[in-house]
Amino acid sequence: MSEERSLNFIEEIIEEDIRNGKNDGRVQTRFPPEPNGYLHIGHAKSICLNFGLARKYNGKTNLRFDDTNPEKEDTEYVESIKEDVRWLGFEWDQELYASDYFDQIYSFAVKLIEKGLAYVDDSTPDEIALQKGTPTEAGVANEYRSRSISENLLLFSEMKEGKYKDGERVLRAKIDLASPNMHLRDPIMYRIRHVNHHRTGDAWCIYPMYDFAHGQSDSIEKITHSICTLEFIPHRPLYDWFIDELEIFPTKQYEFARLNMTYTVMSKRRLLQLVNEGFVNGWDDPRMPTISGMRRRGYTRDSILEFCDRIGVAKRENVIDVSLLEFCVREDLNKSAWRRMAVLDPLKLVITNYPEGQEEIFEGENNPEVEGGDGSREIPFSRELWIERDDFMEIPSKKYFRLGPGLMVRLKSAYIIKCDDFVKDEQGNVTEVHCSYIPESKSGHDTSAIKVKGTIHWVSVPHASKAEVRLYDRLFNDEDPMSNGKDFLEIINQASLQVMPAVYMEPDMAHAEMGRGYQFIRKGYYTLDKDSVEGNLVFNRTVTLKDTWAKEVKKG
Numbered sequence: 001m002s003e004e005r006s007l008n009f010i011e012e013i014i015e016e017d018i019r020n021g022k023n024d025g026r027v028q029t030r031f032p033p034e035p036n037g038y039l040h041i042g043h044a045k046s047i048c049l050n051f052g053l054a055r056k057y058n059g060k061t062n063l064r065f066d067d068t069n070p071e072k073e074d075t076e077y078v079e080s081i082k083e084d085v086r087w088l089g090f091e092w093d094q095e096l097y098a099s100d101y102f103d104q105i106y107s108f109a110v111k112l113i114e115k116g117l118a119y120v121d122d123s124t125p126d127e128i129a130l131q132k133g134t135p136t137e138a139g140v141a142n143e144y145r146s147r148s149i150s151e152n153l154l155l156f157s158e159m160k161e162g163k164y165k166d167g168e169r170v171l172r173a174k175i176d177l178a179s180p181n182m183h184l185r186d187p188i189m190y191r192i193r194h195v196n197h198h199r200t201g202d203a204w205c206i207y208p209m210y211d212f213a214h215g216q217s218d219s220i221e222k223i224t225h226s227i228c229t230l231e232f233i234p235h236r237p238l239y240d241w242f243i244d245e246l247e248i249f250p251t252k253q254y255e256f257a258r259l260n261m262t263y264t265v266m267s268k269r270r271l272l273q274l275v276n277e278g279f280v281n282g283w284d285d286p287r288m289p290t291i292s293g294m295r296r297r298g299y300t301r302d303s304i305l306e307f308c309d310r311i312g313v314a315k316r317e318n319v320i321d322v323s324l325l326e327f328c329v330r331e332d333l334n335k336s337a338w339r340r341m342a343v344l345d346p347l348k349l350v351i352t353n354y355p356e357g358q359e360e361i362f363e364g365e366n367n368p369e370v371e372g373g374d375g376s377r378e379i380p381f382s383r384e385l386w387i388e389r390d391d392f393m394e395i396p397s398k399k400y401f402r403l404g405p406g407l408m409v410r411l412k413s414a415y416i417i418k419c420d421d422f423v424k425d426e427q428g429n430v431t432e433v434h435c436s437y438i439p440e441s442k443s444g445h446d447t448s449a450i451k452v453k454g455t456i457h458w459v460s461v462p463h464a465s466k467a468e469v470r471l472y473d474r475l476f477n478d479e480d481p482m483s484n485g486k487d488f489l490e491i492i493n494q495a496s497l498q499v500m501p502a503v504y505m506e507p508d509m510a511h512a513e514m515g516r517g518y519q520f521i522r523k524g525y526y527t528l529d530k531d532s533v534e535g536n537l538v539f540n541r542t543v544t545l546k547d548t549w550a551k552e553v554k555k556g
Contacts, residue, residue: 027059298527
């Protein structure tokens with residue numbers, strides 16, 4: 001993680017509360033996702049903040065699922081959320097659900113009715129919207145607002161019993177129709193939904209709105225610091241009003257800036273659209289900003305934690321360049337990934353003066369960045385090799401330091417070779433390069449005195465392990481895919497996935513480990529994909545060795 005930094009504003013609040021003995025010095029946070037989709041990198045920031053604060057101040061964090069919208073929720077999402085939180089290295093104190101509190105929240109609603117602070121409204125959604133007025137005009141009370149307490153209690157009870165259709169009635173708080181804050185203009189507390197709930201089944205046909213369930217759930221759990229994103233600032237007066245009128249534990253809400261990132265869509269609704277309409281291959285597609293997608297792509301936990309630490313916690317919205325996340329990934333993988341040679345676009349090279357049938361074994365370090373070493377592997381060498389097609393040029397340019405007629409390069413960890421000839425097919429494509437090697441130029445024992453400017457990687461043809469490689473890149477061509485006036489589906493990067501079906505690798509890659517990062521020398525960082533089966537391995541490109549995207553954008 002990053003070096004010691006100054007306190008963020010939420011840490012300052014917590015330390016002040018502890019000094020003043022507030023809540024007996026206790027720190028209790030919660031992470032409250034709605035189980036209607038997979039978590040994305042923006043949620044990772046919230047997870048790190050809530051769990052990190054509790055960890056720092058010897059507190060606890062609850063994982064509470066805000067499952068009050070049964071049409072969009074599913075146990076698949078619940079399980080994926082738990083997996084993501086644990087993968088990031090955090091463990092919750094209690095696993096809870098807003099649905100755990102349905103009886104208690106219902107009783108809270110009854111209490112407000114009894115206090116004359118809630119009423120059943122028969123208006124349609126359109127009528128309610130009109131009656132609320134505008135930000136510059138006060139709302140207008142309707143006939144239902146003056147219903148008696150006894151009538152409201154009866155009607156609300158009948159709503160619970162299932163006597164009315166969806167949308168036929170709602171329960172609203174009676175606050176202030178002239179408030180400058182639109183959220184206080186008699187907000188809806190309960191609506192009717194005859195739909196099966198993933199946990200309570202058909203036990204309920206009325207469900208509390210987010211604003212009525214959220215603060216009360218926080219209070220029930222005695223959350224000391226309820227941390228939300230900035231869009232909930234206008235909701236805070238309503239959050240406080242419900243808690244004050246119900247005279248329950250006074251949880252306080254604090255807001256921080258959500259994560260906005262270039263070339264990235266953070267809306268779960270939009271991400272679901274990408275999945276449902278087939279623009280990506282599921283929630284864990286490696287192009288998705290979901291935690292599961294990043295994990296599948298090969299992003300490491302530590303790189304995501306480092307990224308969240310670097311961007312910090314702010315009170316104002318800003319946009320983070322996605323290249324910072326990629327930088328964190330590169331930094332971490334450089335320290336941990338095993339080095340291997342892999343030829344993505346193969347061209348055969350024959351060393352004509354190397355004895356047929358002869359083989360040698362060279363040794364290569366797994367990771368030279370690891371202090372004390374991280375082991376080594378054997379690299380077989382033979383007369384026939386695979387090299388990258390772009391490592392040969394029939395008519396080399398002036399500053400081209402790889403293979404071409406008469407040019408010399410070093411084969412990494414092996415010998416210096418000189419290009420003598422090449423073969424073309426009927427279409428004029430180079431199919432084979434013929435070279436001669438300098439026996440005295442063996443790496444580590446070079447007595448040839450020959451100096452070359454280029455080094456290329458290679459794989460021995462008879463020993464090569466074959467695999468499919470998927471080259472992933474940014475999903476959108478536009479830096480701000482969600483800005484006004486843009487159809488985000490029209491700016492999808494059509495080159496965000498390129499499949500290389502016949503890639504040749506060092507032979508030990510046939511036994512590649514799931515979850516391990518590999519640096520394909522000169523090509524980038526890769527990881528084994530879950531689609532792999534024995535004899536047909538698939539590798540995903542995690543990130544390139546350098547930020548090539550910025551150069552391409554500038555060039556374009």
